[in-house]
Amino acid sequence: MLQPCKALKTSIGNPPNLGWTDPNPCKWEHVDCSDNRVTKIQIGSQSLKGTLPPDLRNLTSLTVLEVMKNELSGPIPSLAGLSSLQEVLFNDNNFTYFPPDFFSGLTSLQTISLDYNSFEVWEIPVSLTNATTLQKFSANGANVTGTVPGFLGGDVFPGLKSLNLAMNNLHGQLPESFAGSAIETLWLNGQNSDTKLNGSVSLLQNMTSLTQVWLHMNQFTGPLPDLSGLTGLKDFSLRDNQLTGIVPSSLVNLPGLSTVNLTNNLLQGPTPKFDTSKIRVDMRTGSNSFCLDDPGFPCASQIWKGISCDSGGSITVVNFQNLGLTGTISSNFSQLTSLRHLLLSGNSLTGTIPNELTTLSKLEKLDVSNNHIFGKVPKFRQNVIVNIHGNPDIGKDNSSFTPGTPPGGSSGTPGTHSGETSSSGSGSKNTGKIVGSVIGAVCGAFIVGLGVCLYTRKRKRSSRVQSPNTVVIHPQNAGDGNGVKITVTNSSVNGGGSDSHSLTSSGPSDIHVVEAGNMVISIQVLRNCTDDLAVTGRVTTKVDVFSFGVILMELISGRKALDETQPEDSVHLVTWFRRMHINKDTFRKAIDQTIELGEETLASVSTVAELAGHCCAREPYQRPDMGHVVNVISSLAELWKPAEPDSDDIYGIDLDMTLPQALKKWQAYEGSGNMDDSSSSFLASADNTQTSIPTRPSGFAESFTSADGR
Template identity: 45%
Template sequence: MEPVVILLAFIIAAFSIIASATQTNPDDAAAMHALARALGADGAMKWSPDTDPCSWNRVLCSDGRVTSIQMGNQSLAGSLPPELGNLTALTRLELQNNRISGQIPSLAGLSSLQFLLLHDNNFSFISSNFFVGLTSLNAVYLDNNPFEPWKIPGSLRDAGGLVNFSANSANVSGTVPDFLATAFPSLDHLALAFNLLSGHLPAAFIGSGIRSLWLNNQVGGNSLSGGISVIQNMTGLEQLWLQSNSFSGPLPDISALVGLRDLQLRDNQLTGPVPNSFTTSKSLTRITLTNNLLQGPVPEFSDSVQELDLDPKTESFCLEKPGAHCESIVDILLSIVKSFEYPVRFGENWKGNDPCGGDWLGITCDDRGNITVTNFQKMGLNGTISPDFAKLPALQKLLLSNNNLTGTIPATLTSLPYLTEVDLSDNLISGEVPNFPKTVLLKTQGNPNISINVLNPVSFRPGRNNSIPANSAPPGRNNSIHGIPESNEVPGSKGKSNSIQPGIIIGSVLAAICIISLVALLTTWHYYKKNSLNFNRVQSPNTTVIHPRHSGSGPDLVKVTVAGSSANAGSTSENYSRASSGSTDVHVVEAGNMMISIQVLRSVTNNFGEENILGRGGFGTVYKGELHDGTKIAVKRMESGVLGTKGLNEFKSEIAVLTKVRHRNLVSLLGYCLDGMERLLVYEYMPQGH
């Protein structure tokens, strides 16, 4: 009997060992029974409450600890119990493709969990501390769940070894967190498509090793925006989906992305030309670009591209034929706005191959097709001022005020031969101001970091030639109007040398002596004249006035320095006494050239605004103006419709008479302007006709 007893004892011991090996940890068993009840798994999964959980279908254990629950695609319903967080040895939780709803309970503390697959369910809420302590997470899939809007919590940083994170169509809101690019050195796949994201691509993505990035199709009125230049440094990219957002600015250079094969960029607001790196890439097999605002020529892609979605009619290409070159002026304008990062407004308005033949925003041309004005004021522009503005040889006005431009003023702008106005006010420009010609009206106020030691070259100063050069008309422009010669021609001098003859020099000296003698006689006469009347000083934009000094009954002397023209590079001065005398007192004054630039007159009359009209006559309209020192003037502007012989003679007559005559009953002529079709006379402003 003894051997039988020994054998029986051995069998009992063996069964005890087997039973102990399959017996689940009590805490794990309790959690599993709670899970079975919550999901109704006793029926669907045939999990019997009378059996050990480690023996259940789709449950794996090790040493009595539950390590894997794989219940995907089992048509399970119900919700997850909080006891799920007690399965501290769990490495894999797969519940995808079921109908589980409610809140996902906190799994904080499951430090062994590596794979979390909860996608394609009906979960409604995920707490901000859900990822706390999940230090071993490798892959997370939360796609296609109707969560309440939630932001990716910072607690996800605990999963430093994360490789795949996917939450498409999961109502993820807010911005794309920077730590998604910095906290996970092994992150390979990041998918956040069809969510509620907004903001820009994080700059932290530079240098990221992500191979697959899905951020496409943000919904609910939300979208990602800004530039996408950061991706040119994501050299590990193989698949990039950014379609159906509001990304703008230029396409990046992808020459360093040697493994990129799938690039989806359609349905955005991307601008500028398609870079050569797109067409020369040897890895690209699929690309979509339709429904953007792409400019320049239509690209021709290599044969390696098997799927191409690009409709030239939806873009702003200069031509619709692939490979056709744009006009050189189009290329120049695109190179200029490249410094502004190709703003959307230009992409929307600059269409076609002829900037002067269409309604190109901010561009004005003359009748010869030369660009004369670039007006980009108040457009919210960023970036810097392009030196390529100097490639517009006929440019007269460069207007860039009230933007956010930084950097310095390119010295190349000073070489533009016909430039008359540069308005850079109210930006963020810094550095020294280049030495522009005196004829350029330069406005730099409102730039706090610009050099304060550089004088504004437009200022009119005594003894300087401040007039516009005689050859300042754009190429091809006809400046002679009904007999008035172009400004670089002196009447009667055609075919003659422009050199100054000795006889002219001698005559000029004698004339100067006569004028000085006449002034001396007038001064002596006025010295003894009583009851002289004081006149208010008048200062035109190009005159320097010396205030009269009152010494008893002495005369009131006023010195007026008027800028000469190009034909007379010096300044012409006149000294005369303005004192009351008899009704026949007339003083003849040789004032020389009294030309005033059109830019100054436009400035002081608010561009000939309606509110400044004093009256209208048969030959033009009279405008009031106010100089910077408060002096008021009246500007008579000849109407373009009367520029015939009668109007010309009237204009010449007024100049001929009023430049030589001063009388107390005559309004003094301060100057005149001949600029293309413009003819203007500048008088003293006499309030109420006095």
């Protein structure tokens, strides 16, 4: 007992704050003993450095080992054989290695936390199966790679309640063994690998114990399953995936639901009507294509132009003929298991016919005629009619297509085939998308958008809106304010010119008129569209925190908050910054190139970047108070204050000078000894007010909260 404790004391540098001076470890602070044997070591959050000794595995009566939130480094020692060990907390340190035999013999282990360390790449070891009493396994941001092990969801861990593996390098699909598991909290969000976690989320419907599901920022596909059995579900986040189909009513009607985030998917259908007085809902941005903005309002039939469904709501026909589509045929069509007719003729599609389409058991007709398809035709079932007419390069390994060439081929191009006459070649495993009008290839976002336009015209009076170049507000002589009109000039409507017209209309003005390429919109239309001009809302201190986070991102990256010269997925700084900050390599590339990055500089920039990310959290309650922001930044202020003036600075300006003194010295070097009246007045004012700013009272940062700001 004595030797392992002495080894621990030495390896962490015998820090004086622990007070480990007595020769008997059982009398040390943060150490508990029973029968003169060490049972607990709880030294978390003690600013400790150094390493953990391998001798710890000799503490055979140890039940709790807590060393979290320190600066410990080096390898984690194997604790194999400590059959009494129940809780181990290694999180928030700088450990670099995790031994694969760590869990061997840990038959009483209930909780282990490995979050946020600097591990070398590692996989969850099979030795974990020894810990059959495990209730919580947490390794967020721990550089875990590979697939999610199937044994985590099987009968091996009947008591596993919490599985947290967010922000790692996992890939592959959710293991089928998860179905029926007792897991309540599932965090698998934000994987850094190229392929991320993918596949279907259908097995969630059988994980009936779930209360919190975080699968966002992955590549999950397919529809959301029936979730009516998840009666205890409170937090459901699957944003930033590639989910398709409609939002099931079973999710909308869950009794205890408090948070739903489905932003940035490929969802369609009616906008679900959640009870927003009880549930925080975010599903507005990205490529979701809900047919209407009115939650709960059913889609009209014309919304689904080109899409036909059976009585159960399953898609049976996709008719995207002659729409001018470009890109390739997506293999994601294979997920429409009830599909009978896939009609894509008369477009400008390239690439090959995906082999995955042969798995559609109900497919009767595939029409890709008059495109630019090449390659061998996959072998479909005998009763499937495959029309490949008008594709000059069908059967060839490469395409001779030149952009701009109209669809259609020579008279010698093969025509209609059935499955029995198709070649049995392997084809190309093309996983691309039909781009342009169709996103994700499932249900056709372009068609949905067109349907919205048609349906809106039926619900409201006719209107046409184009992107304006100039907006001019014209107040009119009308007592009720309805005479105010907005003229939109230089818009590309009907190919018109750039002349501006302020048009009037007889009677109540509730429409806008398009004429000669311009629009005049009555204020009444705006009132109708904006509910009488009503306004990750209210202006609160949390909004200010978000804005400050954006400023920090601008300083780090050297980019503007909104830069339309960037590619489409990088226009918005916050979205781009979040994506770049996930990975160390991409984050380094995101830093302004004018910043000279040494180890110390990079560490400081990383600290500020992490703070910026917290400030720009999607939900206001996740953002810190400004007091916390001040504390973080103030800790860096002394580090970044120059110790000596730069000898190469020709101006020789002392940073401790007042503003007027610095400006006078600068003007002297520039040869302009005199200041004009405005400069003198400004500097005099600045000099007089410099010392009028009171110093921050003691404890200011610690006491400042958002409530004070309000």
